[in-house]
């Protein structure tokens with residue numbers, strides 16, 4: 001059974017429709033990338049999956065169970081199984097790196113500090129920041145801050161990690177270090193949904209690629225299919241434009 005499914009999922013900001021009948025199923029261990037033109041609804045799709053925006057039609061299922069977006073308990077349970085990292089890393093400026101990573105598991109999940117700090121140390125090593133436990137965000141580069149944000153998300157032990165254009169705000173020379181971190185998470189088998197404009201990276205790391213346009217899923221395929229022999233004209237056009245860049 002898929003870990004996460006969206007079936008005929010539609011959503012809107014107020015009266016403006018943004019997602020229209022989106023279907024996707026995500027199996028455990030998959031790395032699925034969402035691509036498509038600006039404004040095609042990729043971020044909105046992640047927001048609905050994270051429970052930040054309700055569907056207007058259709059449904060989301062986790063382990064086969066339909067999420068009732070009117071139930072606070074169900075939303076909380078859903079968010080407990082996922083973590084999202086945004087383009088803006090939004091670290092707590094008045095806390096050092098270790099505290100940024102440990103605060104939610106300690107304060108919200110009420111887990112023992114010693115366990116959480118031990119895990120955080122391992123996570124900071126994994127994202128290449130073992131030396132930076134006691135640095136403050138303003139002492140770090142954008143790439144380092146984004147890696148702290150990824151460690152902070154992983155500290156919540158999500159079953160699915162959602163990454164929303166996490167390298168888009170970074171200077172080009174800092175993008176690689178963040179992509180390297182994501183690549184190593186992918187090789188560990190963490191289930192991920194990625195929105196990214198880094199097409200070479202998407203092609204390399206994804207198990208499947210979802211092409212979106214105007215709030216709809218246009219095509220889903222392997223990276224080789226989507227980038228090498230897309231079936232749909234809109235995919236061909238988008239991929240062609242991007243690859244010519």
Ligand SMILES: Nc1ncnc2c1ncn2[C@@H]1O[C@H](COP(=O)(O)OP(=O)(O)OP(=O)(O)O)[C@@H](O)[C@H]1O
Nearest residue numbers: 013016018036037038039040041042043044045195
């Ligand atoms: N908070 C909001 N309120 C109203 N409309 C919004 C809001 N956020 C996004 N939109 C609109 O919803 C549509 C889809 O936006 P979304 O951010 O999901 O697209 P995207 O594919 O992620 O684009 P990008 O690659 O530029 O981030 C766009 O037309 C956008 O203007």
